[in-house]
Structures are given as C-alpha cells and as structure tokens.
Amino acid sequence: MWVSFTIMTIIEIFLIVFALFFVVQFFNILFRGFAPYVSTRSEVINKIVNELDVKEGATVYELGCGKAGFLKAIEEKFPKAKLIGIEYSFWPYFVAKLQLSLTESKIKIIKKNIFKVNLSDANEIYCYLNRRTMERIEKKFEDECKIGTEIISYQFPLPTKQPAKIIEVNKNHKVYFYNL
Ligand SMILES: C[S@@+](CC[C@H](N)C(=O)[O-])C[C@H]1O[C@@H](n2cnc3c(N)ncnc32)[C@H](O)[C@@H]1O
Known part of the structure; x- marks a missing residue:
C-alpha cells in the first residue's frame, strides 16, 4: 500500500516536471521567439x-x-x-x-x-x-x-x-x- 503510494507520487512529480517543461518551452518559443530544443545530428x-x-x-x-x-x-x-x-x-x-x-x-x-x-x-x-x-x-x-x-x-x-x-x-x- 505504502510502496504503491510512493511510486504514484514519484510518477506524478515526473509528469508535473515534464508538463512544466513543455509549458515553459511553448511560452518561450511562441511569445519570446526562442529556438525549440532540437539536437544537431x-x-x-x-x-x-x-x-x-x-x-x-x-x-x-x-x-x-x-x-x-x-x-x-x-x-x-x-x-x-x-x-x-x-x-x-x-x-x-x-x-x-x-x-x-x-x-x-x-x-x-x-x-x-x-x-x-x-x-x-x-x-x-x-x-x-x-x-x-x-x-x-x-x-x-x-x-x-x-x-x-x-x-x-x-x-x-x-x-x-x-x-x-x-x-x-x-x-x-x-x-x-x-x-x-
Ligand atoms: C535547436 S536547439 C540546439 C541545441 C544544441 N545547440 C544542438 O545543436 O544540439 C536550440 C537550443 O537553444 C536554446 N535557446 C533558445 N533560445 C535561447 C536563449 N535566448 N538563451 C539561451 N538558450 C536558448 C533552446 O532551449 C534549445 O535548447
């Protein structure tokens, strides 16, 4: 019970960090004209x-x-x-x-x-x-x-x-x- 609660919390934190990254990227690209993140091959x-x-x-x-x-x-x-x-x-x-x-x-x-x-x-x-x-x-x-x-x-x-x-x-x- 406690283990599955901890795993769920870790997954939620990861999802929130990812979502935040995409929101910030989206804002910077759209409103500040920043280049998106794409690596040079x-x-x-x-x-x-x-x-x-x-x-x-x-x-x-x-x-x-x-x-x-x-x-x-x-x-x-x-x-x-x-x-x-x-x-x-x-x-x-x-x-x-x-x-x-x-x-x-x-x-x-x-x-x-x-x-x-x-x-x-x-x-x-x-x-x-x-x-x-x-x-x-x-x-x-x-x-x-x-x-x-x-x-x-x-x-x-x-x-x-x-x-x-x-x-x-x-x-x-x-x-x-x-x-x-
Ligand atoms: C197209 S990627 C290139 C990444 C890396 N230089 C490469 O060639 O693999 C552009 C990168 O520039 C960053 N970037 C865009 N505008 C920036 C700014 N004004 N200041 C700092 N970083 C910026 C983006 O976050 C992104 O990681």
Whole structure:
C-alpha cells in the first residue's frame, strides 16, 4: 500500500516536471521567439569539427547548447580549449549538467539567456537557433566580439553578413561560417 503510494507520487512529480517543461518551452518559443530544443545530428557536428582549427586556450561557446553535443565533440578533438555552453531551458540544461558531471569533462554550462552573456572573450561560437534569433544576435556579435571571432551557424544564416564559407551537409542542410 505504502510502496504503491510512493511510486504514484514519484510518477506524478515526473509528469508535473515534464508538463512544466513543455509549458515553459511553448511560452518561450511562441511569445519570446526562442529556438525549440532540437539536437544537431552527430554527422553534422563531425563535419563542422573537421573544418575547425581551435587553438590551445581558445574560448568556444555553444549558444543555446542543449545537451552540448558540439562542445563535447570539440573537447574530444581540442582538449585544451575553454568550452562554455549557454542554455536557458531547464531540462536540456539539467541533462547536460548531469551527463557532464559523470565524465571528466571541463565543459562549463551556464543557465542563462544568450542575450545576457558577454561574448567578448569568444574565439569560436556555434549556434543552432532560429531565423528570428539570428536576426537579433547579429548586432550583439558585431558590438561585442573581437575581430577574428569565428561564428558557425547551422541552418540559419546571419541576415546581413556574408559567410566566409558554406558547407552543404545535404540538399536542405547547410552550415554557415563567418569571420568577424
Ligand atoms: C535547436 S536547439 C540546439 C541545441 C544544441 N545547440 C544542438 O545543436 O544540439 C536550440 C537550443 O537553444 C536554446 N535557446 C533558445 N533560445 C535561447 C536563449 N535566448 N538563451 C539561451 N538558450 C536558448 C533552446 O532551449 C534549445 O535548447
């Protein structure tokens, strides 16, 4: 009796946490224009990482990092880089923190709105966001980032900047590389 009551309570708590996550996600996507949570496929990440030459001590950001798949791949290939993931949404943030705490990873995950993070120390920035966010963030990149910072955006180009390079993963999937 007591055991089934406890199990029911745990299931109810899980359901409430899930429901809350979806309500918050829905609100952020609909009313704040945030990109939804969708992971970059590992095939795409590998293609991008193969294009990069991250110097020792360079600072790499993944903006809206989700489970930080990009940073994990960078850490494997360039273990001396400083890696920072920014994620606003609780659930992906929690999963990323949990996964990284079980490894020796030095990736730092910060729960924050990307627009409230100062990017002046960035050398590389990876984004998989949405059109609206890329439109808003272009000015922030121009105002804050130093010359030479490389911006990599999957699927959504910056509205006015000319990419230095575009990689076609397949017909409908492109990666845009920019040098500030
Ligand atoms: C399309 S997913 C990409 C996840 C991960 N970067 C990847 O490529 O696998 C976009 C992520 O950005 C987060 N996000 C969207 N807008 C954000 C904002 N303004 N500040 C912080 N995170 C944001 C979402 O919660 C979501 O996890």
